[in-house]
Amino acid sequence: MKFNLMEKKVDNLKEYVIKFIKNEIRYQEFWALKDVSFTLNKGDRLGILGLNGAGKSTLLKIIAGVLKATQGSVTTKGKIVPLLELGAGFDAQYTGAENIFLYGAVLGYPKDFIKEKYDEIIEFSELGEFINVPVKNYSSGMKARLGFSIATIVEPEILILDEVLAVGDAKFRKKSEKKIKSMFDSGVTVLFVSHSIDQVKRICNRAILLDKGQLIAQGGVDEISEIYETRITDGDSN
C-alpha cells in the first residue's frame, strides 16, 4: 500500500488549486505496507501486532475493502463485518437509535431484521436513555459499544476488529470478549488489532508481527507475542 504524501504543507483549497495549476504539487511516496502476504483458514483468529504506525489499521482496511491495495490482492470467502475506526459507520448528527438502522444498512442487514433485533442491540450496548442522543455526544467507549452491538448481532463469517475492545470499560470488554468467544464454535474467522498482548492471547490462536510496513514474523500467538515483547523490551524496533 503506497500513499502519496505531499512534500509541502498546503494550508487551504485555494492554495492547493493554484499550486496544482502551476504544477507545483510534489508528492513523496510512502509505502505503509510492503510485501505482506499470509493465508488464514476458516476459524483462525489472527492477532495483528506492531508498534504505532506499523501498518495494522491499513492492513485491516485493505482486507475490509475500504482501501484498495496499490499492488497485490486480497481474496476472502464469506461475509465480512468490519469494525474499524470507531464510529466510522456512524453519522454523528443522528441519534444512536437512528444509527442502528443506518449502520445496519451499511453492513447489509435488511430493515425488518434490524427492527427485530433492535431491542437486543440496545440491551447489549447498555446505552439506555443515551440511545436517543446524537452520536456526536457519545464518548469513544459508547461509540464502540454501539458499533460492536450492531456488528455482532448476526454471526459474521469474518470479523475484523480494530482496537474496538480497547476503549470500552472493563465490564464491556469482558462481555465483548465473551461474545466473540461464543462465535468460535461456529468457526468465525477473526482479524484482531489490539495493543493489549493479553487480549490478543485470549482471543487469537495465530498472530503476525508488522514493523514499519513489513511482515517480520508469523505463527502461533504465543510465539509471536514473545517475539514482539522481546523487541519492545530490547528497544530493537523504532
Ligand SMILES: Nc1ncnc2c1ncn2[C@@H]1O[C@H](COP(=O)(O)OP(=O)(O)OP(=O)(O)O)[C@@H](O)[C@H]1O
Ligand atoms: N490515508 C493515509 N495517507 C497517508 N498516510 C497514511 C494514511 N493512512 C495511514 N498512513 C500512514 O501509514 C502508516 C501506517 O498507519 P496505520 O494506521 O496502519 O498504523 P497502525 O499500525 O494501525 O498504528 P497505530 O498502532 O498507531 O494504530 C503510518 O505511517 C500512517 O501515517
